Amino acid sequence: MTSTEAAFVIAKRVFHEELTQTEGARQLNEEFRLNINSAKIMITVYGKMMKGLEFKRALSVPDMSYYLARIMSENDSKYLPNAVEALWKHIAYYEKRNGVTLRSLRNLHSSYLAIVNGITSFNELSESFDEAVKNAMNLTEGQRKKRISQKSVIPKTKPVVVYVYERNPYVVAEVLARAKGVCERCEASAPFKRKKDGSPYLEVHHKIRLADGGEDTVTNAIALCPNCHRDLHFGEHNKALQADG
Structure with a gap:
């Protein structure tokens, strides 16, 4: 030491x-x-x-x-x-x-200030998106589909130290509504309910990643339990879903 x-x-x-x-x-x-x-x-x-x-x-x-x-x-x-x-x-x-x-200390300060601002921006963006999805779930299927048609299928990005995709909350809401609390891969019920609203916990996954040019659409998305979601990202069969799609 x-x-x-x-x-x-x-x-x-x-x-x-x-x-x-x-x-x-x-x-x-x-x-x-x-x-x-x-x-x-x-x-x-x-x-x-x-x-x-x-x-x-x-x-x-x-x-x-x-x-x-x-x-x-x-x-x-x-x-x-x-x-x-x-x-x-x-x-x-x-x-x-x-x-x-103090140029060296100023540079150090700038680096960590960017991290602080990025953490704040990312947390705010995440909370804002969760709230948008919640509001979208309260709309009818027809209303969501109308909103989906009005949004670009190519999502915008926002700088938060790194770039993240500004996903369409209406797509997420429509996919979750379609799933009805059941994983669309293993067909098991959501493993638990969200603490904040009691809704079934599923995660929305893009079959073709947005980073690979995939579209932010209902047809390119699927609702998954956390286990299936991790398996698709990190498991041995992470290409199975795309092959089936």
């Missing part, structure tokens, strides 16, 4: 009040020969990042990059927006105080 890795682990324990800052700094000094003041800075910066607060004493760019990567991976992105905000506050403070431009 490097001194940076150890500092992160100990700073995390201090943040959760399992150690005092003094105890953590002493441990880093004794086990990794870190200067006491440097150890305290590394502990303090972690706490500020988790809370989104300005910190005045900086870490090196590699250390800051390591902290951001660990915060993102260990907390499922929950604290990443705080950490990115804290980094920007530090950059603004330091540049104003010293009349310099």
Whole structure:
């Protein structure tokens, strides 16, 4: 374990009040020969990042990059927006105080800000699509088919760090309505009901992937139980459906 890795682990324990800052700094000094003041800075910066607060004493760019990567991976992105905000506050403070431009830290900040914005955009897009499907399920079959005919069969894309297809919620709703809660591949009932609305849980799969030029249409889609859906993507018989279609 490097001194940076150890500092992160100990700073995390201090943040959760399992150690005092003094105890953590002493441990880093004794086990990794870190200067006491440097150890305290590394502990303090972690706490500020988790809370989104300005910190005045900086870490090196590699250390800051390591902290951001660990915060993102260990907390499922929950604290990443705080950490990115804290980094920007530090950059603004330091540049104003010293009349310099911290290009490396700015680049690091830009990279993680893009990740934060992408996570936010993707979550918002996913929630919006789920709501659109729910609304589409409340329409009649005729109304859905009319909406389907008004939509392009080639879906648009939206940038969310990576590109995702903006699928037609009326197609999803029509396929789910057609399935009536039964997997259209194995013919078993949906394995459970959705927590938010009690509807049978099935997943809509495109026979020809949108990424391969497949159309976002009812005829190119099928409602599957999660097991069949994973099998088609990752199983040995992942081409069976296309052969049957």
